[in-house]
Amino acid sequence: MDLVTLQQQDGKFATDFHMDVPADGATWYTVARHTDTAAGVTGVQLGRPVAARYARVTADRPDSGGQTGGQTAVSEVGVYGLTGR
Structure with a gap:
């Protein structure tokens, strides 16, 4: 993968988030961080392509409206790149 998209709802979004993949199927490491995110679709280009079966965000x-994080909602995650490898 080399591009990740994250769709979040109005009023229920994480302002800052990061994405991890497992190096060996058990040990996760961070491949991308994003800050100052708003609601809607956010695209994050990874610094380098990563081959991984799983990813987590x-x-x-949470957004600066006093949310505690419990209201954060993700509608969709897209992972793109490295097809057929």
């Missing part, structure tokens, strides 16, 4: 900070 973690919300690091």
Whole structure:
């Protein structure tokens, strides 16, 4: 993968998030961080292509409207690149 998209709802989005993949199927490491995100679709280009079967997105900070993080909602995650390898 080399591009990740994250779709979040109005009023229920993580302002900062990061994405991890497993190096060996068990140990996860961060491949991308994004800050100052708004609602809608956010595209994150990875610094380098990564071959991984799984990916996870973690919300690091909810939006600045006093949310505690419990209201963060992700509608869709897209992972693109490295097809057929």
